[in-house]
Amino acid sequence: MRKDYFRDLWTFVAPGRALRHFDSKEVKASDHTGCFFCPGNENLTPPEISRVQENGSWQVRVFPNKFPIIGGEDISENGWETASSYGHHEVIVETPDHYQRVSEITVAEMVNTLRTYRDRINALEDDPNIGYVSVFKNQGREAGASLDHSHTQVLAVTQVPAQIKEKMEHSHTGECIYCKINQGERVSPRLVSINDSFVAFCPFAPRFTHELWVVSREHIRSLNNLNDPALADLAGILLKSLKVVEKVTPNYNMVLNYGPKGADFHFHIEIVPRIPHQVKAGFELGTDYAVITTAPEETAAFYREHISENQPY
Ligand SMILES: [Zn+2]
Ligand SMILES: [Zn+2]
Structure with missing residues (x-):
């Protein structure tokens, strides 16, 4: 990969991704039998890494991406x-159902999905050449x-991205900006939903219209620090948010x-x-x-009005 001339920004050149299959609208509307991610087509994906088995078939399935962003170009050049x-x-893949959105799976299924995220991060972080796993x-x-078939991607890269490093600098225990954000936003007009473990709100200065954050109420580093009730809390507020x-x-x-x-985050x-x-x-782009x-206050009011608070979570 290539580093920006001077900033801590990196570019992957991955020409293989141009060969990716793009679902046409017709595939989704008519026939799912050609879908790489559907049950029965497991042989169309690279060899399976893991699965969560429920009631005789898989609910969550993990396999390598056929068109990886990584590994495309290893270049060395003097000067840059x-x-x-x-x-x-x-x-x-979080659901065997071709037509189901991830927002439609159950809390228990979302817990399975979050556990899979956690397990893949842990497994990939064990590779000494890996610096960060983006999910x-x-x-x-x-x-x-x-x-179209609902799926999450996991990308393990050799370095900790600058954006994560910057967030780490502001996440030191005792003076963490996210702890401060929690305290402020849970009583602000930008609050959307709250439970015992998480708070969902629209950030004060969003980068995108209608942006929504789900932040742990405890100062914890990762999914590893969530016990079963907290994982269910996250699954519930995430499903409502989506x-x-x-x-x-x-x-x-x-x-x-x-x-x-080892980071404080x-x-x-x-x-x-x-x-x-x-x-x-x-x-x-220029600025x-x-x-x-x-305004995020207006979006939050809309979200509060339409959120399904009467669900189990
Ligand atoms: Zn499918
Ligand atoms: Zn914190």
Whole structure:
């Protein structure tokens, strides 16, 4: 991979990804038999890494990504900094049902999914060449998903990304910004939902319209620090959050934020709705500023009004 001329930003050159299959609208509307992720088509994916078995069939299934971002180019050039593009790129399918969105799975199924996230992070972090494992979900074509069948991606890279390093600098126990954010936002007009372990709110200065964060109420580093009730709390508030985000758009990214081994960090999840036509344009590119079209207080009021608080979670 190639480093920016001077900033701590890296670019993967992965030409193989241009060969990816993109589902057409027709595939989803008519026939799911050609779907790589559906039960019965397990032989179409690379060899399985793990699965969660429920009632005689799998509920969650993990396998390597056929078109990995990593490993595409290992370049060295005098003058400009490069690094190995070594890593791992995996897919986690969270439901055997081709037509089910992840927001529609049960709390118990979401707990299975979160445990799978945790186990894959732990397994990949055991590789001494891995610096960080990014776990994210692209839901919908506008959010970057190429296949309609719901899935999460796991990308293990050799370095800790600058964005995570910056967050680590502000997550020291006792003076953690996320602990402070929790205290403030749970009583702010941006609060969306709260339970014993997590709080969901719209951030004060979002990067994207209708952005929603789910932040641990305890100062914990990662999913490893959640016991069973706290995992169920996270599954519940996450499902509610995704459902209510889908009331504004079916397209969103969900990104886990946790600290690498040994780091001091405050675990949280960011959900970024992708509104069509709201691309980052010239002003945003030239300044790194953001422009949003709805104040987070207004979005939070909409989310509070439409969230299903009467569900088990
Ligand atoms: Zn499918
Ligand atoms: Zn904290």
